[in-house]
Amino acid sequence: MAVQTVIELTYQERLDHLRATKLAHTREKQEIIGSMNHDDWALILPPPDKRKVVQAISTSGMPITDVLIEGYEPESNHPSGGFFGPKAVGRNFRRLLEAHPTYVDPMASLAGGYMVNFNSYRKVGWNPDYQFPELEEPLKKYKLLPGIGATQHFCQDLRIGLELGFGGLLNKIRHYRAVNAPRSADFYDGLEDVVLGLQNWIARTAETCRQMAAEEKNPQLRQNLLEMAEINEKLVNDPPETFREACQWIVWYQMTARMYNGSGSLGRLDVLLTPYYERDSAAGILTDEEAVFHIACLLLRDTAYIQLGGPDASGRDVTNRVSYLVLDAVERLNVPTNVGVSVGKNVDPGLLRRGVEIQFNLKNGMPKFLGVENIAEGFTRNGLGYPIELGRERAYSGCHWFAVPGREYTLNDCVKINFGAVFEVALQEMLADEAAPKSVAELWRRFEHHLRCAVEWTAKALDFHVEHMHKVFPELVLDLLSHGPIERGLDASHYGVEYYNMCVDGAALATVADSFAALEQRIEREGRMTWEELRGYLQSDWAGPDGERARLMMKSIPRYGSGGSLADEYAERITQTFTRLVKEKPTPGGLQMIPGLFSWANTIPMGKELGATPNGRHAGEPISHGANPDPGFRKDGAPSALAVAIARVQPGYGNSAPMQIEFDPGLSKDEGGLEKVASLIAGHVEMGGTQVNMNVMDADKVLEAHRDPSKYPDLIVRVTGFSAYFSSLSPEFRQLVVDRILRER
16 A cells, blocks of 8 residues: 655645635625724634624614624623623623634644624613713714723733733732722622633633544644644643743733724734743744744734834834744735834834835735834823833834833723814804804814813713723723733723823814815905805805815815925914813823824714815715825825825824825835835834825726725725725725825826
């Protein structure tokens, strides 16, 4: 009998298989769930026999399709049918983890995969016992996103878990339960249930690995399954000791955090993994090829937000071999990720160059670029005695934001003030007031007044959130790896951690800056339109025989970003005023607020709530994107003008105002294109920039994919702070990306 020769699979062949499997999972989600206008989370649908497809209503009131685990239902502890408070939340999450199917891909080096979101089971999101009637009218008037009920959006400290392991965390919970008894008993019950449920999930997955190994014919994959079984049996209780074990431990925690409330923060992965890499490499048990594969398997399981390089507390750049291995993994895996590369005068410039090289090689919007030194220096300006050492500890952890791992609660990217809505209130008020002078100066006075009101009501809403959130849906998973909650018996959302710096983002900057400039130029300087005519055009959404001509006239002024224009002056003035109002005092409850400029994907829903605006925008159209000028702001679309404009509107207190920029691959890297783009990014950061979200896109390919998404199922784009498969986005969100390309061509 001939002996069959088994050819061992290379790591790249295994990665190719894993990528193909992910694409298959993505197609299945698209077919069943439909559009997904968010990060491409690595959620895998439950097996058909354990899957329940339901129709639900999203938080924005839109009908959605959701997938649940058949047979699991949460237990309510409230007449509304909801479940609230740490004990009920922890208990229900533990039951979900215990009911969660196991998932193992024998091609991967790390086991596990998550299949549902716990929030899908929260049919009543807010406890109706806690009402805020005094906030309802101003929140509606200014169309605020106040953050009430928002979850996560800060960063845990993974070092705590890597040092203790899940067994050590359980012992810590039980120790401080006894120390603080009888206070906080429900809180400790909730924390304990989270850990016990996770341990059950890991143990069952290890058992699945052994069962699959017993049936696996390929000796290479059988050995891999046995190794995964052994690793996960250990990690049920013990902390990781090797590089592979550390990656596996992080995967378990990250999947649990994502499943619990959508948390995607990892922080400084290269710093976290370096001790394990150095030990294993020195011991001869880890090659760089293996390390890249393990990191790729980690990235495959979730699109977590990761920072590479940048200064440590002392100012020394931490960029090292692992930083580059993570970038190698990003390139070789080629699925959506949210890795950020640090840029600055004291950061290894090779990291920036390698990041730009990957952008040109993959053309998928990865990685992004971080002005970490500007973030750190800005953080010290908050007037709270924050030293630069603390600012340097802030890690990139989300779409546009940073946080001190495990020590700072922020609600980053959850709180938005739509400048367009504030402007609309001011303009309508002035036009309706027969006694008021009609002038841009009067409009600005009213705009500033209403912006102050919007900031003050946002501050009161933040106080309300921090007062009640821990009794509604506490941060149990992030509490595990934060400094203070377990020790104090207090949730991170309710004074369990050290620092409370609440992010307040402004949105629609270009929409309002261009509107102010159009009014001053066309009405006051040139006399080509009257205030009464403007009122009619806005009310009719530029209808009538002269409506389109008037709209184009208002739109055709030199806009924000064109350089030295009236609109540029207004953009800076708006940002400076907003920053001053946010920083002039804390919330009534004493919380600090830090301004940023970022709209996330809210450009569409925020625009739908807004009537026509004097910059020529139609009613219901999206507002401008973050700190960016509107697409087509200059005929030449000069990237340098974009970089200068956004650098000049940075709030400067430790939250970012990202630059979103698109490049055509016709800018060849072989003809100096790579160096030009790297220089542009470095120059933007040197001028004060804090983050660059970038796409190198083949415009014709994207346009064809917009017409027929099935033609390019693997096309990845950076939509805003997050990356996603283009085919997973709704037509509206695909149009946002397309508009940026068309208007910049």
